[in-house]
Amino acid sequence: MxxxxxxxxxxxxxxxxxxxxxxxxxxxxxxxxxxxDGELYGALIDILRNSAPLMLVALGMTIVIxxxxxxxxxxxxMAVSGAVALTIIDGSGDPGNLATVLIAVVVALxxxxxxxxxxxxxxxxxxxQPIIATLVLMLAGRGVALLITGGFITTVNxxxxxxxxxxxxxxxxxxxxxxxxxxxxxxVIERRTALGVLTEAVGINPEASRLAGVRSRGIxxxxxxxxxxxxxxxxxxxxxxxxxxDANAAGLFIELYAILAVVLxxxxxxxxxxxxxxxxxxxxxIQTLESTILFLGVPSAQSPVxxxxxxxxxxxxxxxxxxxDLTKLFRRTGAxxxxxxxxxxxxxxx
Amino acid sequence: MRFGADVVLDEVDLTLRAGEVHSLMGxxxxxKSTLIKAITGxxxxxxxxxxxxxxxxxxxxxxxxxxxGISTVYQEIDLxxxxxxxxxxxxxxxxxxxxxxxxxxxxxxxxxxLADLGLDIxxxxxxxxxxxxxxxxxxxxxxxxxxxxxxxLDEPTSSLDxxxxxxxxxxxxxxxxxxxxxxFVSHFLDQVYEICDRxxxxxxxxxxGEYRTDQLLRIELVQKMLGQEGATLRERDPAxxxxxxxxxxxxxxxxxxxxxxxxxxxxxxxxEVLGIAGLRGSGRTVLARALTGVTRIDAGVIRIEQTEESLxxxxxxxxxxxxxxxxxxxxDxxxxxxxxxxxxxxGLQAERGSFRRIPPERRRELxxxxxDALGIRPPDLDRPVGTLSGGNQQKVLLxxxxxxxxxxxxLDEPTRGIxxxxxxxxxxxxxxxxxNGVSVVFISAELEEVLNVGDRVAVVRDGxxxxxxxxxxxxxxGLLALVARPDEGDGGQVSHG
Numbered sequence: 001m002x003x004x005x006x007x008x009x010x011x012x013x014x015x016x017x018x019x020x021x022x023x024x025x026x027x028x029x030x031x032x033x034x035x036x037d038g039e040l041y042g043a044l045i046d047i048l049r050n051s052a053p054l055m056l057v058a059l060g061m062t063i064v065i066x067x068x069x070x071x072x073x074x075x076x077x078m079a080v081s082g083a084v085a086l087t088i089i090d091g092s093g094d095p096g097n098l099a100t101v102l103i104a105v106v107v108a109l110x111x112x113x114x115x116x117x118x119x120x121x122x123x124x125x126x127x128x129q130p131i132i133a134t135l136v137l138m139l140a141g142r143g144v145a146l147l148i149t150g151g152f153i154t155t156v157n158x159x160x161x162x163x164x165x166x167x168x169x170x171x172x173x174x175x176x177x178x179x180x181x182x183x184x185x186x187x188v189i190e191r192r193t194a195l196g197v198l199t200e201a202v203g204i205n206p207e208a209s210r211l212a213g214v215r216s217r218g219i220x221x222x223x224x225x226x227x228x229x230x231x232x233x234x235x236x237x238x239x240x241x242x243x244x245x246d247a248n249a250a251g252l253f254i255e256l257y258a259i260l261a262v263v264l265x266x267x268x269x270x271x272x273x274x275x276x277x278x279x280x281x282x283x284x285x286i287q288t289l290e291s292t293i294l295f296l297g298v299p300s301a302q303s304p305v306x307x308x309x310x311x312x313x314x315x316x317x318x319x320x321x322x323x324x325d326l327t328k329l330f331r332r333t334g335a336x337x338x339x340x341x342x343x344x345x346x347x348x349x350x
Numbered sequence: 351m352r353f354g355a356d357v358v359l360d361e362v363d364l365t366l367r368a369g370e371v372h373s374l375m376g377x378x379x380x381x382k383s384t385l386i387k388a389i390t391g392x393x394x395x396x397x398x399x400x401x402x403x404x405x406x407x408x409x410x411x412x413x414x415x416x417x418x419g420i421s422t423v424y425q426e427i428d429l430x431x432x433x434x435x436x437x438x439x440x441x442x443x444x445x446x447x448x449x450x451x452x453x454x455x456x457x458x459x460x461x462x463x464l465a466d467l468g469l470d471i472x473x474x475x476x477x478x479x480x481x482x483x484x485x486x487x488x489x490x491x492x493x494x495x496x497x498x499x500x501x502x503l504d505e506p507t508s509s510l511d512x513x514x515x516x517x518x519x520x521x522x523x524x525x526x527x528x529x530x531x532x533x534f535v536s537h538f539l540d541q542v543y544e545i546c547d548r549x550x551x552x553x554x555x556x557x558x559g560e561y562r563t564d565q566l567l568r569i570e571l572v573q574k575m576l577g578q579e580g581a582t583l584r585e586r587d588p589a590x591x592x593x594x595x596x597x598x599x600x601x602x603x604x605x606x607x608x609x610x611x612x613x614x615x616x617x618x619x620x621x622e623v624l625g626i627a628g629l630r631g632s633g634r635t636v637l638a639r640a641l642t643g644v645t646r647i648d649a650g651v652i653r654i655e656q657t658e659e660s661l662x663x664x665x666x667x668x669x670x671x672x673x674x675x676x677x678x679x680x681x682d683x684x685x686x687x688x689x690x691x692x693x694x695x696x697g698l699q700a701e702r703g704s705f706r707r708i709p710p711e712r713r714r715e716l717x718x719x720x721x722d723a724l725g726i727r728p729p730d731l732d733r734p735v736g737t738l739s740g741g742n743q744q745k746v747l748l749x750x751x752x753x754x755x756x757x758x759x760x761l762d763e764p765t766r767g768i769x770x771x772x773x774x775x776x777x778x779x780x781x782x783x784x785x786n787g788v789s790v791v792f793i794s795a796e797l798e799e800v801l802n803v804g805d806r807v808a809v810v811r812d813g814x815x816x817x818x819x820x821x822x823x824x825x826x827x828g829l830l831a832l833v834a835r836p837d838e839g840d841g842g843q844v845s846h847g
Contacts, residue, residue, distance in 0.1 A: 210665075215704075
């Protein structure tokens, strides 16, 4: 089992390492990390810091995809969450007050939870196809966010709030620490309890799971709720970074990048088996790739093409069909396999 | 017109003769599927030679095998349900006129092929709207509309009822008379004996022998398939059974589900095996699902240990000790891509809920003990269940249910599509469960099996329980008369082998 998981991660991990190598060869200072005032700086640190919103969203997306679903509304939830947080901070008399910021963040996350639960309700109780159910919120969410901010881009000047995206704690960017906390929390919830296994069972075969007594409705519902909360947190980090709630730009297209990160990490869109470690690597690939494009000075007009080429190479390299074709090619040119292998195949086949 | 064909493999020999129906017999894992795949170009052969009409050939794709005149109809019909029958038959060899699909000539061609086989099927209808049996016949029509010399039928009857099997056999005889060599693979001994001229037996990937069907007794065939040891199909010790049960564990009265089950009464005693006999579509599966919370009932009362219960979900039924094993293992039984370990412990874990995880060591111990107790092969806990043979998948499913320590076990065709050895093991398992006080509802299409395993047998027909008989004093013919419609006395193809 372990070996399989490892081998599934081989391709995305090598893609990530390759990207870092290319960058380092092009400009050696890429991997240089400097310490200033006890805080770490450098291109790699920037990647870790900037990847926080996508990391949060992609973790939630992984769980949703494992249930055979998809969550298109994450970008819109980010916009709503940012709008809620900033409107509260802006409306309070004292934007610099830590308590105000905490309340704003908690309320934003609660609103995101409600939105995620709404998605879960549509999918698990009303049986609406996930792509349609979450499309509703994807389209309506930004409208709600604009409604909250009154159609303006709300900006604030709040030290504690800015700290979320730009601050440092124990030498590391606080946003990166949020990512780590989310990765650990989700891994513990999924893998230290039976939730992960039951989620996979529901994703692979919903009817067999129901007959086995699995509460699939609750499991699917919780996946969307978790995705909602994580998207909300991503929205807070994003808003903190730009110190503004921009209902139109916050989390734009992030659902697509999150899906891409999940797929790059080796989790199938057909649901079932999922890999959180794979998603983490997937997110880092995407973020590194974006930095690479800037770093190598690829003209911005051509950067999507560059991006697409790298993604296609990684996804094709992961394809099991290509791998089996390569194995066949290798076999044909190599020695004939031992008969014992065929015996085993016969057992499997019949 | 004469076709001759022989196919030879290195260690395993198989010779198909023109105008003969040949059966390939063997337990699951004997190598039947692999042999078929090698013949039809799905997997390349590593050694051995293949000759068609005396000419040595080598296939690296199914298309090449088809061009050489070898067509295959698989158990799972691989046609396109959203297209018409004519389109399915013409697929891949569409006729074009001025670049456009010539639908008229395609429909005409399909009509000819169907008529040729004596089939009254509208070529314009959508395939998916037709019953499975018709789809199966269309698959055959498609296979033979090419210039076919060898037709391979892999478990073609597993989802057909009596009349449909009869229709299929008529078509097979027609093809036989045209000189087509047919390879017929089926688990139903009766059908093999009815239609096949010769039998090749495989065991553990080796060639046991080729026999003429009329010179091989059934018991001999089973012995050859199983090997020398453990070859006897042990009869169950006759035990006095009290009936009807004075103190039923399960009592269902007036159960109705739409029009598929109408006011059925079921009583199940403690430690009793109630067989349910009935044809496909008789309502036997709907009844089983109604008793286990899988399908909701529209009317009726279910009492479990004298208490009236509303079984509105499988989960609810399980909490009362009532478990169900589906007839369709792959669809709603096992979770194919998950490991044996995860599959066996799925029910138990689901019962505990997501957040009370069974400790990993305890889980492995538990699964290993079931793998051992039921003889699941290979005994590898981490192997995906989907890669096991049918019989072993069934055992994994049973292990999941038995791990829940159920009071009432409802098994829907637990021996369907599994090898003879596993079948006998499952039957013994059911009896031993009953001896330990578990009550079992045992559904099977095979009358002999229902009579052997059951204490009483309820016969389901047209959504009603028409009779409940004593298993020991009922003969197969007697049961057959109840299962078949009273006005149709023939029913000669019920499999009771």
